[in-house]
Amino acid sequence: MTPELVKKVRILAEAAKYDVSCSSSGVSRANKDRGLGNAAGWGICHSFTADGRCVSLLKILLSNYCLYDCAYCVNRRSNDVPRATFDSRELAELTVEFYRRNYIEGLFLSSGVLKNPDYTMERMLAVLRELRRGQRFGGYIHLKTIPGAGRELVRQAGLLADRLSVNIEIPTERNLKMLAPEKDHQSVYRPMELIREGIAENREDRRKYRSTPRFAPAGQSTQVIIGASGERDHQILGLSAELYDSSGLARVYYSGFVPVNDYDDRLPRIKAAPLVRENRLYQADWLLRFYEFRAEEIAGADFPDLDLEMDPKLAWAIRHPEYFPVDVNRDDYRRILRVPGIGLRSAKLIVMSRRRGRLRPEQLKKIGVIMKRASFFITCGARESSGINELGPGRVRSLVLDKKKGRNDPRQLWLPFPEPL
Amino acid sequence: MIVFVYEQSFEGLLSAVFEAFRLRLTPDALCPEGERPPLLATEIHRAPGDPEKSARVWAGLEKKLSGLALKQILYAWLSEEPGAAELVIRYLRAVYSGTAETDFAHPDVMALRRTAFKVSREKEHLRQFLRFQKTRAGVYFAAVVPRCNVLPLVLGHFADRFADQQWIIYDLNRQYGYYYDLESLRETDRRPPVDPASGRLAEEELAGGEALLQEAWRAYFKSVSIAQRANPRLQRQFMPRRFWPYLTETQLFPLTGAPYGNDLEPDRLAVN
Numbered sequence: 001m002t003p004e005l006v007k008k009v010r011i012l013a014e015a016a017k018y019d020v021s022c023s024s025s026g027v028s029r030a031n032k033d034r035g036l037g038n039a040a041g042w043g044i045c046h047s048f049t050a051d052g053r054c055v056s057l058l059k060i061l062l063s064n065y066c067l068y069d070c071a072y073c074v075n076r077r078s079n080d081v082p083r084a085t086f087d088s089r090e091l092a093e094l095t096v097e098f099y100r101r102n103y104i105e106g107l108f109l110s111s112g113v114l115k116n117p118d119y120t121m122e123r124m125l126a127v128l129r130e131l132r133r134g135q136r137f138g139g140y141i142h143l144k145t146i147p148g149a150g151r152e153l154v155r156q157a158g159l160l161a162d163r164l165s166v167n168i169e170i171p172t173e174r175n176l177k178m179l180a181p182e183k184d185h186q187s188v189y190r191p192m193e194l195i196r197e198g199i200a201e202n203r204e205d206r207r208k209y210r211s212t213p214r215f216a217p218a219g220q221s222t223q224v225i226i227g228a229s230g231e232r233d234h235q236i237l238g239l240s241a242e243l244y245d246s247s248g249l250a251r252v253y254y255s256g257f258v259p260v261n262d263y264d265d266r267l268p269r270i271k272a273a274p275l276v277r278e279n280r281l282y283q284a285d286w287l288l289r290f291y292e293f294r295a296e297e298i299a300g301a302d303f304p305d306l307d308l309e310m311d312p313k314l315a316w317a318i319r320h321p322e323y324f325p326v327d328v329n330r331d332d333y334r335r336i337l338r339v340p341g342i343g344l345r346s347a348k349l350i351v352m353s354r355r356r357g358r359l360r361p362e363q364l365k366k367i368g369v370i371m372k373r374a375s376f377f378i379t380c381g382a383r384e385s386s387g388i389n390e391l392g393p394g395r396v397r398s399l400v401l402d403k404k405k406g407r408n409d410p411r412q413l414w415l416p417f418p419e420p421l
Numbered sequence: 422m423i424v425f426v427y428e429q430s431f432e433g434l435l436s437a438v439f440e441a442f443r444l445r446l447t448p449d450a451l452c453p454e455g456e457r458p459p460l461l462a463t464e465i466h467r468a469p470g471d472p473e474k475s476a477r478v479w480a481g482l483e484k485k486l487s488g489l490a491l492k493q494i495l496y497a498w499l500s501e502e503p504g505a506a507e508l509v510i511r512y513l514r515a516v517y518s519g520t521a522e523t524d525f526a527h528p529d530v531m532a533l534r535r536t537a538f539k540v541s542r543e544k545e546h547l548r549q550f551l552r553f554q555k556t557r558a559g560v561y562f563a564a565v566v567p568r569c570n571v572l573p574l575v576l577g578h579f580a581d582r583f584a585d586q587q588w589i590i591y592d593l594n595r596q597y598g599y600y601y602d603l604e605s606l607r608e609t610d611r612r613p614p615v616d617p618a619s620g621r622l623a624e625e626e627l628a629g630g631e632a633l634l635q636e637a638w639r640a641y642f643k644s645v646s647i648a649q650r651a652n653p654r655l656q657r658q659f660m661p662r663r664f665w666p667y668l669t670e671t672q673l674f675p676l677t678g679a680p681y682g683n684d685l686e687p688d689r690l691a692v693n
């Protein structure tokens with residue numbers, strides 16, 4: 001470690017920080033042959049930055065030199081910023097030293113485009129090889145694949161990394177081409193497809209031979225930037241749903257556009273990142289993955305954007321009074337899950353506890369149900385006189401929102417994995 | 422008020438459970454041996470620690486209860502909260518008289534779950550916020566100050582993860598720790614030469630290059646924050662202030678004492 005290296009760390013971490021994903025979840029692996037490291041399955045956050053985000057991986061660029069000139073990016077070639085590049089050995093050692101002190105779960109490696117996509121990938125793979133073979137590192141590795149990378153390199157990447165990602169960044173191709181002229185959707189979807197194939201084949205092979213090495217065991221993810229271009233929420237959620245269903249992605253991340261290159265006319269004039277919208281999208285994403293909602297139920301042609309004032313589950317419930325009341329003592333788990341104020345955990349507890357006798361409001365409260373919300377949408381025993389059908393959706397909306405008044409600082413709403421309740 | 426005098430350990434608690442069942446009594450309070458029983462005690466029973474009895478109780482519980490419930494009982498004990506021992510006995514009494522483990526409408530079932538949950542959160546905090554410093558001898562050292570006695574619960578995690586390095590984790594509050602020497606794990610009560618307010622080792626105890634490496638981590642930590650999104654409240658919610666003095670990245674004064682250049686200014690995020 002030298003002062004020069006500290007400087008490099010600063011430059012290349014600074015340059016990587018706008019990529020939101022820092023998750024180290026999705027794979028459990030015990031230590032092998034008393035080497036260094038394992039993967040904990042649930043992902044451990046080792047620290048939290050001043051903006052409240054989880055620090056789990058050493059999220060860093062191999063290099064912030066870049067051939068491309070994407071409008072939304074700090075590292076675009078036309079920006080005059082300090083530049084640096086790691087040597088593969090140097091970065092592998094840094095990762096290991098941080099890991100040994102319990103600072104991190106592993107490495108999240110990304111890079112600007114050097115020479116061409118394949119050359120860049122090759123250099124990133126050299127870091128991974130040094131880590132896995134040279135340093136016998138068994139911790140977590142997330143590799144951000146360079147758009148346009150070829151088949152063989154993607155294959156090698158999958159054998160070294162736990163998770164791969166290719167960032168879509170801009171949801172529609174037209175806008176992508178406008179903001180990032182050197183990229184197109186093909187350069188993103190092609191590697192994504194290669195990864196999907198790799199994972200599927202690997203699953204097949206491992207069924208036959210248990211000893212087949214794993215390919216990207218924590219799956220693949222992507223990121224879309226929110227608010228740098230004009231897409232509506234229903235387009236974004238439609239895209240996510242498709243990625244989850246047909247491309248089998250493990251996660252889609254949403255990154256509220258942080259206005260970095262304000263000199264560029266192609267970008268919207270915004271003062272601050274759209275954090276509330278970003279948060280609502282994460283909540284909607286949660287509904288897609290765990291609550292069995294379909295994208296069209298959350299945002300559709302006649303309500304193209306998410307309600308910024310309330311979470312999408314509550315917004316759905318208010319649009320659908322005919323679905324309620326839900327009887328917590330009778331109805332099935334899936335119906336209970338749709339009640340605002342009842343999360344995954346409390347829905348499970350309700351179903352488990354009610355076998356022993358009827359649940360009353362006091363018990364629901366103890367279980368963790370937020371009765372201030374749920375009470376408009378459920379029956380539990382006594383005849384309710386103040387449900388959504390008696391009061392009307394408009395009244396419920398104002399009652400629920402009124403209670404939250406004063407807590408509407410958008411920054412407080414932002415959570416990394418906010419469960420909509 | 423029925424009081425049991427017991428040996429203050431998990432095994433001691435199990436022996437007390439044995440007595441409670443034998444005497445068909447549910448104590449209102451458990452009093453550690455050597456301490457004065459509460460003034461309101463009307464009936465005092467001695468329930469001395471007995472390895473054989475506690476083993477029998479545990480074996481019985483293993484048959485009767487789910488793995489989760491066993492874990493909750495152990496965690497409740499490690500919580501060191503006042504009333505935790507009494508809660509365990511009340512809980513067992515309830516479960517043995519027909520209450521289901523999953524009956525969360527029952528106050529003791531819910532209370533046990535709550536207490537155990539707090540302990541598992543603290544255990545997770547330890548896994549997250551423990552920081553090793555490398556010593557001159559090449560051993561990685563961490564001082565911790567958990568709220569409950571969770572150190573024993575994370576040893577497996579660290580032993581698996583850091584199998585190829587020697588390490589010591591020392592609980593400054595409870596004054597004991599564990600030493601892993603690449604072969605086995607041993608308990609130690611040798612007090613390390615650290616600043617109790619930060620867990621930091623004196624500079625001359627550190628391995629060469631350690632101070633600069635810590636500096637690199639602080640630099641990283643600062644660089645990844647996005648100023649436009651600053652949200653200190655959220656940060657504190659996830660990473661409570663009580664941990665900050667012990668975290669490498671939030672410690673204020675570098676041990677090197679080297680003058681900071683423009684791009685190496687002291688960490689303003691640090692606690693004062």
Ligand code: SF4
Binds near residue numbers: 068069111
């Ligand atoms: S290719 Fe990546 S690093 Fe280069 S300008 Fe575009 S977004 Fe930035």
